[in-house]
Amino acid sequence: MQTTKQTALVTGASSGLGAEFARLLAARGCDLILVARRAAKLEELAVGLKSAHSIKVEIITHDLGQPHAADALWAKVVQGGRPVDILINNAGIGLAGEFTGIDAKATEATLELDVVALTMLCRHALPPMLERKQGRILNVASLTGMQGGGPGMAVYYAAKSYVLSFTRGLARELRGSGVTATVLCPGTTRTEFDTVSGAGKLRLFRWLPLADARKVAESGLNAMFAGRAVHVPGLLNKVLAVAGELPPRSISVEVNRFLLRS
Ligand SMILES: NC(=O)c1ccc[n+]([C@@H]2O[C@H](COP(=O)([O-])OP(=O)(O)OC[C@H]3O[C@@H](n4cnc5c(N)ncnc54)[C@H](OP(=O)(O)O)[C@@H]3O)[C@@H](O)[C@H]2O)c1
Numbered sequence: 001m002q003t004t005k006q007t008a009l010v011t012g013a014s015s016g017l018g019a020e021f022a023r024l025l026a027a028r029g030c031d032l033i034l035v036a037r038r039a040a041k042l043e044e045l046a047v048g049l050k051s052a053h054s055i056k057v058e059i060i061t062h063d064l065g066q067p068h069a070a071d072a073l074w075a076k077v078v079q080g081g082r083p084v085d086i087l088i089n090n091a092g093i094g095l096a097g098e099f100t101g102i103d104a105k106a107t108e109a110t111l112e113l114d115v116v117a118l119t120m121l122c123r124h125a126l127p128p129m130l131e132r133k134q135g136r137i138l139n140v141a142s143l144t145g146m147q148g149g150g151p152g153m154a155v156y157y158a159a160k161s162y163v164l165s166f167t168r169g170l171a172r173e174l175r176g177s178g179v180t181a182t183v184l185c186p187g188t189t190r191t192e193f194d195t196v197s198g199a200g201k202l203r204l205f206r207w208l209p210l211a212d213a214r215k216v217a218e219s220g221l222n223a224m225f226a227g228r229a230v231h232v233p234g235l236l237n238k239v240l241a242v243a244g245e246l247p248p249r250s251i252s253v254e255v256n257r258f259l260l261r262s
Contacts, residue, residue: 016191094156
């Protein structure tokens with residue numbers, strides 16, 4: 001599939017992996033629709049990419065943590081009149097802490113963003129892709145999605161397990177259609193995530209090496225363009241992925257309980 005003159009929608013493009021996806025897709029000649037809540041960050045990125053690559057960049061300031069956020073976003077995308085050829089469902093948050101210690105509304109917003117918005121954006125993007133018999137979807141899960149559970153970040157681990165399972169199933173449904181779905185499962189990566197989530201103080205982030213966001217995004221895009229269903233970047237992460245999925249899964253729950261402490 002040619003990427004030149006195609007349009008890619010990237011959620012969570014204002015920092016971290018999302019900004020790197022945007023830069024890499026711009027370098028491949030894609031027009032971009034960049035989505036996040038921080039308008040100034042998106043604007044700054046858009047200005048740089050437009051002048052460096054002679055591409056069109058639209059920014060949409062949107063909170064995907066609200067109910068029906070994907071429907072509202074898609075209405076804006078349709079209004080813009082450009083078909084989405086590549087959907088990068090990257091925006092995501094996770095909150096560190098015991099389940100009952102985290103504000104209930106914050107948990108609800110996490111699920112709206114990590115699970116509902118991601119799913120519904122696929123639901124909106126797919127029919128026109130299937131009609132054109134071409135399209136790429138990259139859903140960003142996490143190595144956490146391959147674990148038995150995450151005591152201390154239970155909702156985040158479960159949400160990423162959902163993204164992994166959903167995308168695996170979707171990828172199989174799409175086989176032969178010309179459209180592909182890929183799930184990227186990064187390990188700990190240097191972005192704003194550790195600060196926003198509060199996970200930076202945990203052993204997980206203090207002890208494990210942090211991958212470079214550009215490299216992770218690049219390997220994710222390569223897997224997406226190759227039409228792979230699941231991609232775990234990095235050798236150590238591949239080992240941790242296998243370890244997390246091995247029975248009995250209660251072992252990985254205990255390991256994670258240890259790693260998700262300060
Ligand atoms: N960093 C890691 O160690 C790691 C590991 C595995 C997986 N991941 C996954 O990678 C993805 C990208 O995260 P990152 O590491 O790049 O973290 P990040 O630097 O914190 O980026 C998160 C992005 O999501 C956006 N976002 C957050 N809440 C949003 C909302 N309610 N509506 C719209 N956009 C929202 C943020 O933009 P605004 O704040 O401007 O809205 C930001 O652009 C996430 O899905 C995360 O779970 C990260």
